Amino acid sequence: MNSSFQVFTRRVRSDLKFQYRALRMAVDWVIAIYFVIPLLIVAGYHYYAWYMTPPTWLSGISIHTVATLFYIFTWLGTLRYFVEEGDQLFLRQNEGWFRHLMHLGYRYSVVLQGVTSLLVTLLFLPLLVPVYSFSIAQVVCYWLLTYVVKLNIGLIRQLLALRFQRFLLWLLRIVIFAGGVFAFQWLVVEIRDQLVYGWLVILVLIGTFLLLTRTRLREKGTFFADVARERDARMRIVSLMLIRVMERKRKPTRRYPLLFSRSQRLLKGKGAGTGIAELLVKSYYRNGLQWRQSIQFVVVISGALFILPGAIKILVWILAAVLLVFWRKSFCKDELTAPFLSLFPIKDTMKHQAIQTAIPILVLPAMMVISLVAGISMFTWWGPIVMMGAAVPLAYGTSSVFTSWY
Numbered sequence: 001m002n003s004s005f006q007v008f009t010r011r012v013r014s015d016l017k018f019q020y021r022a023l024r025m026a027v028d029w030v031i032a033i034y035f036v037i038p039l040l041i042v043a044g045y046h047y048y049a050w051y052m053t054p055p056t057w058l059s060g061i062s063i064h065t066v067a068t069l070f071y072i073f074t075w076l077g078t079l080r081y082f083v084e085e086g087d088q089l090f091l092r093q094n095e096g097w098f099r100h101l102m103h104l105g106y107r108y109s110v111v112l113q114g115v116t117s118l119l120v121t122l123l124f125l126p127l128l129v130p131v132y133s134f135s136i137a138q139v140v141c142y143w144l145l146t147y148v149v150k151l152n153i154g155l156i157r158q159l160l161a162l163r164f165q166r167f168l169l170w171l172l173r174i175v176i177f178a179g180g181v182f183a184f185q186w187l188v189v190e191i192r193d194q195l196v197y198g199w200l201v202i203l204v205l206i207g208t209f210l211l212l213t214r215t216r217l218r219e220k221g222t223f224f225a226d227v228a229r230e231r232d233a234r235m236r237i238v239s240l241m242l243i244r245v246m247e248r249k250r251k252p253t254r255r256y257p258l259l260f261s262r263s264q265r266l267l268k269g270k271g272a273g274t275g276i277a278e279l280l281v282k283s284y285y286r287n288g289l290q291w292r293q294s295i296q297f298v299v300v301i302s303g304a305l306f307i308l309p310g311a312i313k314i315l316v317w318i319l320a321a322v323l324l325v326f327w328r329k330s331f332c333k334d335e336l337t338a339p340f341l342s343l344f345p346i347k348d349t350m351k352h353q354a355i356q357t358a359i360p361i362l363v364l365p366a367m368m369v370i371s372l373v374a375g376i377s378m379f380t381w382w383g384p385i386v387m388m389g390a391a392v393p394l395a396y397g398t399s400s401v402f403t404s405w406y
Helices: 004-026 029-052 056-060 063-074 095-123 136-163 166-193 195-217 223-234 236-241 272-285 288-307 310-335 348-377 383-402
Strands: none
Touching (some): 063 095, 063 136, 063 166, 095 136, 095 195, 136 195, 136 223, 223 236, 272 310, 288 348
């Protein structure tokens, strides 16, 4: 290689070829001919038909819901620098080449984020133009707003990850996500009502993006973090395909867990089923990753409940209970494959009984919070009381239905 630009172009081509081969693993010519191509044709036909004559049910989708989906999109992906672990042996010795490689990778990612933001905006044109009556200038403003928000969020997340760790980092991400949802929804409404506000916000966000870019590219000691981020971005498609194949690595837990560190019995009753159910409950609440993900799930569902209309609130409320049951059931079945449990002659009927006992206990706390928020979103004094009261039979009912088989 005679220049850093040649190194960069070679790595981009290598990454594109790798992603193409990864997709070929999941989509061969049979799937492409009999499923993907017909699906694209049908989707294209409905896209054109909905754009020309939108169906009546599209008007039931509020602009706040679309704004929330766009905001979730801004959190997906990352800004890449195309650095590799082997660079510490060669390119790191040439500071000029290495910095130029990082800048090229960063610019490439910035352009790519703009293209993906444009594609997502075009995907929602049947809603933006015919239903919400967006003009061409408003659509362009909406695309640019999504684009610059995505860039700013990507840089903020990287800077936070470089400065904070573990619980504090997770808490900051939750606060930024929750606050950003409402701010982005407000901006989208302003674009529809007062376009000039949207352009002013875009100019401000471009300024913050340039400032964050300068800060990020001047960060020191970020080599290994950039390498890990690059590896995760490169393996994202492969990881999605192998998520159910690869064995989950069990991280060692600390000696004194935060919850139930000195507890004795939690459940009444005797027998192996009760003991295993108690083990599953304690194992879940002692797993920091599980309850952190549960809090994130509750925050997302709670935000959606404030946006959606009344009838859909109930459907989302029920769907949340079903998802929680399946989530907890998957966790429990995974815990029952622990090596130390295989030392005991535990029958499948006992494991099934343990899951049926533990699932409602694991589902109910999250459902109580979601039900409370659902009741508050109804803006009535009886809403929280009724919804929290109904959370108990819903949690036990869905658990009984979806744990009827092992």
